[in-house]
Amino acid sequence: MAENMNLPADNTAKGQGQPGKDRLVEVKHLKKYFNVRSGVLKAVDDVSFDICRGETLGLVGESGCGKTTCGRTLLGIYEATGGDVFFEGNNTSTMNKQLKKDFKRNAQIIFQDPYASLNPRMTVSDIIAEGMDIHGLYMHKERQERIYEMLNLVSLNKEHAGRFPHEFSGGQRQRIGIARALAINPKFIVCDEPISALDVSIQAQIVNLLIKLQGELNLTYLFIAHDLSMVKHISDRVGVMYLGCLIELATSAELYKNPLHPYTQALLSAIPIPDPEAEKNKQRVVLEGDIPSPINPEPGCRFRSRCRYAKAVCSEKRPELKEVGPGHFVSCHLY
């Protein structure tokens, strides 16, 4: 296949993550294309990464770069165009019915918009219990107790159980969304920009809740966001996406200290520093032009149209994601 010319070698996904920890989720060459009127929209194009048990992998990138699609495709909400997702070593696209059901129970998602993610016609207890009802986990009295337990876990009251979503504030709704995801004891949660729709005081509340729950329940997160400082705070490792591709992946300390990809450098230089003097003297890397359309992208490096280091090879060959330092992966012809 001609398409395979651009694919990185199969072993790039290996050796990621911290040593000594087992991998809970392995994403290999995941692709999600949408057919649109003017061609093929490559929302996620050949993304590979691992997530270890108990860690938080942050995923950052600007709007429309495929972060959300990546998270949803990983969970099977969208059907992947290509590539595989392994959960606890099992391939999610070929697993049998029972394993698939287990996967659905073990991998959950928290959404961005707390106003759209709760069904306005259902009471809070029915929303939280939905997963239990689907999987037949808790019945009758246990179900009620479990609902109260979940409400308590996310710092809501028992009396909230009979209420409808419109009676709650954004932060409370987000906590209901978290309770729904946690009610069926998942191991892995995709946090799809869970704080972007909330105001700043509530953001801290939700992030602290997520961190607290991770410690208590030994959860693994894929934390999708565009707030770079928040991602740094919560993540063990951070991946940077640009136009459907994963361009850099490193531990969060390493990435913020030593960004290698020109795009990551530009992205990190945009973080405001809470010190007027330092902010004034900061060297900001400003990118020229707009983000190109992900519809029918040209071959080669996706970033080359805005990259000041672009060379001839960048328009010919798509750079592979290669390990340039211990645990530091970058996809750029400079390295």
Added chain:
Amino acid sequence: MIKEYEQELFEVVGYDKEVADAIVRPNITYWKDAWRRLRKNKVAIFSMVTLLVIGLSCILIPILSRVDYTGQNVAMTHLKPGSQHWFGTDELGRDVFVRLWMGGRVSILIGLLGAVVSLVFGTLYGGISGYFGGLIDDIMMRIVEVIVGIPYMIVVILVSISLGKGLPSLIIALCITSWTGLARLVRGQVLQLKENEYVLASKALGASPMRIILKHLLPNTMSVIIVNTTFQIPGFMFAEAFLSFIGLGVQPPYTSWGAMAALGQQQMSYYPHELLFPAVAISLTMLTFNLLGDGLRDALDPKLRQ
């Protein structure tokens, strides 16, 4: 200058978490809220009461009355409304008052049956078509278009030819054609709703398509379904009246408002009351259903009201 305050002046009062998160407003469900809005609409409430009176009369009066609606009396034809025959008699001396309520039964039966068929079948059909989308949606919608393309009259005539004229043919024809409008409407709503994050959340929890359609999509279309049905019922009743008027519907000795109007129309110049009563019954029912539909639309979907 900023005044210095002593630490001792301040006292930590703290706050009660339970109180902070408590919701003061009483628990009002969507339906309670809609009912509260509907109650404020006098026209809608008046229409609802009128419809209830008409409905109860149709059920009770033929049972309670001592007069048989088929009973003929050739000696007392074309009587004017009076104390013995409240609405007078027709050309065969039958009591118009009792016949009117008897005919109303047919109208209401047709109206409700059409509503139930379109509600159950149309809603599920539209829900499935909209949810699955793609090829399934294409095929299902083409089928709807074929059915919509055949005029209702032709369906009635075709069914009448094979099964004979009368109420059963009318009902079958109605069942074949009534659900298409609602199916299209529900499909459109579902197409819009299925992208909502709560549907994706349900999918992520492992819900089956049927569960998503029944638990998430249809309850959120309910207001549209109810309003549409209220507007459809008078349509079905009118279709029945019209078909009976031209002789394709209910056959004697049974009667309906349309059939009575057809009989009355022949005597219109001399005995106008024989046309008047069924005509008023048809008009009043149509009008009240439409006014109630308007009220329901405003009550169930306040966003639509300008």
